[in-house]
Amino acid sequence: MVKLLGSFSRLRPAKVLVLGDFMLDTYTTGRVQRISPEAPVPILHVKESHDLPGGAGNVVLNLKALGAEVMAVGRVGDDKEGLRLQALLEKEGIGTGGIFTQKGVSTPLKNRLIAEGQQL
Known part of the structure; x- marks a missing residue:
């Protein structure tokens, strides 16, 4: 296994084009102290939130981490989600010249709510 992993270090970096659905993943963490009186759902008191590229954006980051x-x-x-997504990719050194902005379209957003290590 060590020999196999060592052989990867001698490979030239690959040039990869990723074509796909780009979205913004937001992770919102906090505490739940009570259940809503209107419906049996927890009330999350937000502590922090951070964004990451999702969908094809996640694939792009993984390939970059592998040296591609x-x-x-x-x-x-x-929209603001599209701008944020492009900024996150550019911050990681990803070329975004192939990401097109389209009026009237919403950038997909996935918001994961997390309390005490559990997704709500």
């Missing part, structure tokens, strides 16, 4: 030179191609909406 990555170009992202896809579509985002003309």
Whole structure:
């Protein structure tokens, strides 16, 4: 196994184009102290929140972490989520020239609510 892993270090970095659905993943953490009186759902008191590229954006980050030179191609909406997603990718050194902004389209957003290590 060590020999196999060592052989990867001699490989040239791959150039990869990722075409797909780009979305923004938001992780919101906090505490639950009570259940809503209107419905049996927990009330989350938000402590912090952070964003990560999701969907094809997650694939792009994983390929970059493996040493590939990555170009992202896809579509985002003309909204704050699309701008945030592109900024996160650019911060990681990902080429975003192939990500197109389209008016009237919403960038997909997945918000994961987490309390005490559990997703709600």
